[in-house]
Amino acid sequence: MLLRILRRTGILLASLVASTVLVFAFMAVLPGDPARVALGVNASDEAVGQLRREFGLDRPLAAQYLSWIGGLARFDLGTSYISHAPIGxxxxxxxxxxxxxxxxxxxxxxxxxxxxxxxxxxxxxxxxxxxxxxxxxxxxxxxxxxxxxxxxxxxxxxxxxxxxxxxxxxxxxxxxxxxxxxxxxxxxxxxxxxxxxxxxxxxxxxxxxxxxxxxxxxxxxxxxxxxxxxxxxxxxxxxxxxxxxxxxxxxxxxxxxxxxxxxxxxxxxxxxxxxxxxxxxxxxxxxxxxxxxxxxxxxxxxxxxxxxxxxxxxxx
Structure with a gap:
């Protein structure tokens, strides 16, 4: 029974990792710029760029994914793009x-x-x-x-x-x-x-x-x-x-x-x-x-x- 429990636990962890990749990839391919949406269509390019740097949206996708996963491991779900309030x-x-x-x-x-x-x-x-x-x-x-x-x-x-x-x-x-x-x-x-x-x-x-x-x-x-x-x-x-x-x-x-x-x-x-x-x-x-x-x-x-x-x- 212990072996079966360990096997199912391994499957759970593998499925969880695969799910994080799929969820992040799906959100990454969606069109539009969250920083532009948060500031409005009349915001200047400088303000949009500043907000993108603040939330790390200007980094490579791999770095963004690792940062998100690291936050999840620490129970830190990040900050809302709109309200700037903690999401957790x-x-x-x-x-x-x-x-x-x-x-x-x-x-x-x-x-x-x-x-x-x-x-x-x-x-x-x-x-x-x-x-x-x-x-x-x-x-x-x-x-x-x-x-x-x-x-x-x-x-x-x-x-x-x-x-x-x-x-x-x-x-x-x-x-x-x-x-x-x-x-x-x-x-x-x-x-x-x-x-x-x-x-x-x-x-x-x-x-x-x-x-x-x-x-x-x-x-x-x-x-x-x-x-x-x-x-x-x-x-x-x-x-x-x-x-x-x-x-x-x-x-x-x-x-x-x-x-x-x-x-x-x-x-x-x-x-x-x-x-x-x-x-x-x-x-x-x-x-x-x-x-x-x-x-x-x-x-x-x-x-x-x-x-x-x-x-x-x-x-x-």
Whole structure:
């Protein structure tokens, strides 16, 4: 197991280095001059040149890349071209907001998808199972931002139960924090639950067809008992894979949902930086999102070792 962990750690580090090269190269080939954008079209060439020297934009690309990588290693994400403010504290504050949204949405997705997917699998030949399957298929086709608009229309504008937008930190007003978090988390969580439900259903149906489940049934266990005692662990393996992918999807989906609900998260920071052409902020935010995706995949690989005993045996 230790060898497998070391191997996956090496893959994580190699993927991280390759990602930094790709992100930096993509930003470097974009047209336009960040210094000119920061100072405006009427700025003099001398002022633009001074700002380029200040931010190191006049150096070779290799030197700029090494300087950026060195800053990342020291947790120094640089300074904004537009506001001249340190980027690290901005990303840290916005990341906490996005994490609240993404984690809550994933909890909602799991709470909805696991029981519904199990019911759909156990009743896949009954009308109730067919109906739930059809509803989940509709949910898959609904984008998160549209779900958010529908939730605002019903619960914020129509019923007036919850606020339509805004953000209050939990340490300032916990009640308002929960109210403002509910609708955006639901808009992300329900859509992801619809996707996850399909995979839970498929995984449980595959497990129920296995010989060891038939043996458990032959010994007198009901289908539910056989699944709970012998099948849930194996059924969870493909579901964990999907969870890792969905966490990445949630991070991307949060970019749009944060705009819909006016939430000051990482997605809003990214879109503001793109609109202002603050490329160093865009570069850092994209790198943080890439790192999050890589770490999630790394954790999923480690969970495989814990859940699947076959991997534990093969790694010895």
């Amino acid at each position: 504290p901005q990303i840290a504050d916005r990341l906490m907001v996005t994490l609240w949204l993404v984690v809550t949405a994933m909890v909602i997705a799991l709470v909805v998808a696991v029981p519904l997917g199990t019911v759909m699998a156990m009743r896949h030949r009954r009308p109730s199972g067919v109906l739930l399957s059809a509803l989940s298929q509709v949910g898959v086709a609904v984008p998160a931002f549209l779900a958010g608009i529908l939730l605002i229309t019903v619960f914020a504008i129509g019923l007036g139960w919850l606020p339509a937008n805004g953000w209050t930190p939990p340490d300032q007003d916990p009640v308002m924090f929960v109210k403002q978090l509910t609708l955006p988390a639901l808009s992300l969580g329900i859509v992801q639950a619809a996707v996850l439900t399909r995979y839970v259903r498929s995984a449980i149906l595959d497990v129920m067809r296995e010989d060891y489940i038939r043996t458990a049934r032959a010994k007198g266990l009901t289908p539910t008992q056989a699944l709970r005692r012998h099948g849930m662990r194996n059924a969870s393996i493909p579901v964990i894979t999907v969870l890792g992918l969905q966490l990445a999807t949630l991070l991307i989906g949060a970019v749009v949902v944060e705009r819909v609900f006016v939430i000051p998260g990482l997605g809003s920071l990214l879109l503001d930086a793109v609109s202002n052409r603050d490329l160093i902020v865009v570069q850092d935010v994209v790198m943080v999102l890439v790192l999050a995706v890589l770490v999630v995949n790394f954790v999923v690989d480690l969970l495989y070792l814990v859940i699947d005993p076959r991997l534990q045996v093969s790694s010895r």
